[in-house]
C-alpha cells in the first residue's frame with residue numbers, strides 16, 4: 001500500500017500519473033520539482049523508509065538504455081539494460097539496492113515511451129541484442145501499479161529479433177497469462193534454497209510458489225530462465241543447493257527451458273560499506289568481506305569451491321549450452 005505519492009510538477013497531467021494516482025485515492029499527493037530532491041536527500045534512513053516507502057512519479061530525461069556490466073548475458077553479443085523503476089517492494093538482505101540508494105522510496109519513471117523509442121533505435125541498427133530489466137527493481141513485483149510488463153510486451157512482439165529478460169521473484173502472472181507467449185521474452189526467476197529465502201528474502205514469495213509460477217508459465221508457453229544468483233555460502237550449502245535443484249527440476253521442463261545462470265554473492269565495495277553500516281551484526285556480510293577487483297565477495301577458495309559444486313550439480317540436470325555463468329571482477 002502506498003500512503004504518499006510525490007509527483008514531479010512537469011508530469012502531473014501525464015495519463016500514467018493520473019491512472020496510478022486513481023489507484024491510491026487516499027494517498028497524500030505532494031508536488032516536487034525533480035525526483036532527486038526527495039530521493040537523494042541526505043541523512044535518510046533506508047531501514048525506516050523501507051517500512052512505508054513513498055512512491056515518486058518522475059520523468060527520466062536521458063540514459064534510457066545502458067550497456068550491461070562485462071560478463072553479464074545469456075548468449076547475445078550485445079547486452080543492454082533499462083530501469084523504469086528504482087527500488088523494490090521485496091526486502092532481500094543481500095540486495096545491492098539498499099547500499100546503492102539513500103532512499104527506500106520507489107521511483108517510477110512514467111515516460112515509458114522514451115525507453116521504448118531507444119530500444120527501437122538500438123534494435124534497428126544492431127543485431128543479436130538482449131535487453132534486461134530487473135536490475136534496479138524486480139520486473140514484475142509492482143506490476144499492479146506500473147503495468148510495465150503489459151506495456152512492454154508489444155514492443156518486443158514487434159522487435160522479435162531482440163531478446164527481453166524480465167527478472168523476478170514475483171508470482172503475479174496476470175500480464176503474462178493475458179498475452180500470447182513470445183519466444184524472445186524470457187521470464188527469469190531468481191531462485192535460492194528455501195532455507196536461505198526464509199532467512200534473507202523478506203516479503204518475496206517463497207520458493208514453492210515461484211516453482212509453481214514457473215510451471216504455470218511453461219505450461220502456457222513462455223520461455224523461462226532460472227537465475228541461481230546470488231549463490232549464498234553457509235556450512236550446509238551442498239545440501240541446500242542439491243535440494244534446491246531437486247525441487248526445481250522435478251517440475252521444470254528442461255527441454256523448454258531457455259537458460260540458467262549463476263553468480264556468487266558479491267557487492268561493489270562502496271555498496272558493501274553502506275550495507276554493513278545498516279546491518280553491522282549481519283553474518284552474511286561478515287562472511288563475504290574479501291575484495292576481488294572492486295567487488296566484495298567470499299574468500300577466493302570458498303567462492304571457487306562453492307561455484308564448482310553448484311555448477312557441477314546444475315550441469316547434471318541441464319545441457320551446457322543452456323548455462324551462462326555470471327562472471328565479474
Ligand code: SF4
Pocket residue numbers: 087088089090091092094095096097136137138169204
Ligand atoms: S527481489 Fe531483487 S531487487 Fe527486490 S529486494 Fe530482492 S534482490 Fe533486491
